[in-house]
Amino acid sequence: MDATSKPHKIPPVMALYAERHNIFQLMQGLAEALLLQQPPEPINFMIDHLKKDNDEVPRVFIMGPPASGKTTIARWICKHLSATYLCPQQLVSLKLLKRSREAMAYQANEQVVPDHLWASLLEERLNDVDCVKLGWVLDGFPETRKQALRLQSVGIAPRHVIVLHAPDMVLVERNLGKLIDPVTQEVYHTTFDWPIDFTVQKRLVRPEGISEQATAKRILESHRNIPGLLQTYQTNHKAINADQPCVDVFAQALSFVQSRPHSEAPFVPRVLLLGPPGSGKSLQAALLNQKYGLVNISFGDLLREKVAAGTPLGDLIKPSFESGYPVSDSIVLHVLKDRLTQDDCLTYGWVLHGFPRDADQADIIKHTGYEPNRVFLLNLPIEVAMQRVCQRATDPISGERYHTIFKPPTDEEVHRRLRRNPRDRPEQVESKADFYNRQVAELEEYYEDSIFLNADQDPYTIFEYIESCLVKPLPVTAL
Incomplete structure (x- = not known):
């Protein structure tokens, strides 16, 4: 491996294995125990230390x-x-x-x-x-x-x-x-x-x-x-x-x-944001991108980019867009794996939202070899979701987004030319929220280490909590 070039092309399974089994923390604990105890037989001491299996007590x-x-x-x-x-x-x-x-x-x-x-x-x-x-x-x-x-x-x-x-x-x-x-x-x-x-x-x-x-x-x-x-x-x-x-x-x-001490183990954030419409997934992803440089991947936008680029893969996705049917799993796997293996994702990490929608799609991410190491479930009542989504609009000239309650335009001319996305109609939002609520139990079970957040609060308060879960090791809840 050339130490002067980044990113290092380490197979994803190696990084996942190291994270799942705390390999770096294990080696750090062994080194600390050796230096503290200074045993005459280091090898035998390390074997006995590992047999104790008490690094988390x-x-x-x-x-x-x-x-x-x-x-x-x-x-x-x-x-x-x-x-x-x-x-x-x-x-x-x-x-x-x-x-x-x-x-x-x-x-x-x-x-x-x-x-x-x-x-x-x-x-x-x-x-x-x-x-x-x-x-x-x-x-x-x-x-x-x-x-x-x-x-x-x-x-x-x-x-x-x-x-x-x-x-x-x-x-x-x-x-x-x-x-x-x-x-x-x-x-x-x-x-x-x-x-x-x-x-x-x-x-x-x-x-x-x-x-x-x-x-x-x-x-x-x-x-x-x-x-x-x-x-x-x-x-x-x-x-x-x-x-x-x-x-x-x-x-x-x-x-x-129950908190873990700081570890020097290399950590590349792979963040997954799940939640119903209006729960603030896009905003949190943008804030993570702005502060930490995580690649912001909106799965819906990713598919639309493929269609707009006119690539052969985009031509396969286009009929699904026109008919309203979901894109096939084989195409989704190819698109996702192609994006997550690019150098910016390998170097800086990524935050994905808009996917998966159910446990089967969650399994697709697993097959890419790049499983998320932080999963956040943003919970939001349907009434609040309807209020947030159905009353937002966009200025077609400036591209600025507004909301009739939280961010109304001050200029009357801007107010007259505002346009609402057809996907923000109440029946559409209600249908999406209902689908998410039917699937969320399976997603919670699939991502058993997921972190639950109340999305009905100030978005910057939510971001601070997400941020704390990224920069600090997760607490040991199994003690």
Whole structure:
């Protein structure tokens, strides 16, 4: 392959295989694991690493000042993702760990547990089957940059780091009202989160060392340490304001944990826009073309171009246009494959709209070898579609498009010469929308990873969401 010429003529099946099986991410994960663990037998280590098949399981640190909600959020994430909950006190009390007694001796003598001992306990715990297979969430550790660097030195690196923060007065108020269930270790509060079960109420206890002065001291210490921790995990942390309802904090934390880290894998967008008439497919395609250079392919326009060019293929398409019958699948396959294999599509990517109309046509795209890697379904009520389409018109002189409600012409002369496309008649639009609604269930099933969008909103809001799904990896919803 000549590295000086582009586009590289890589067979499409190779690119599809790499994307479908995350080949680049797999190799990146292997390289990271090798550099972190530095095993004496790299080949055997890579084989064992691949057998674990745990590259997508959560590995999360949750940090923040006291009473910021670390334990609650950590336990909720563990319940939602079936991950293993970890905390420093749990590591010390777990007698199966080789050095837990040593750590307990330090605490019994009211001495600080050394950082190297914490790292040893955590390293041993993370090698257990539940942490390897299900992933883990570590609550309240590390507390200092020194501890974080120590963890890095033994190869413990989180994929996501959540840092909770809130005003000091809120933290003090929360901490002074904190109560713990000694059986389940669930955290409650006298004001904000009182348990409904009377049995649980009776057995709640106040944690040791809870006072206004002690709380203020711990908050101050946290403020001193957080900047160093953020510097250590500057590329994979998210700060979340904990001074809001707990469910909102959890929603933000969960969304972050399910997001994928940035990948250096080559990515050429192949976007498919599906939706009824008036859902804004043409506008979104134009915006993607304008900002990212994606080739804008309107399938209807593509067929009309072939007819207008007078090519032999256009002569085969023309009778279908005149009779109103669909173009045969063999011709469609030839036209589509010819366009998608051109250099601009291979180099910059493409956005296709107006095709497919059903699952059989979706299969045609698959046979071209260039399947879409992002599919967006634009949903729109029929009433809104009728309003958008049936009241639009075009100025035959300037080519400018207008709408009687959203964009009426200001010039009376322009208003008089406006012409409406016969395809925008109410009965035509209703027929197309009805056909789409009958086929959309099959399309949703065919493109099981498709992204649903509400098209009844500002088009630039829709574009921002589409844009975010292109520039960032899709979240891991199967965790």
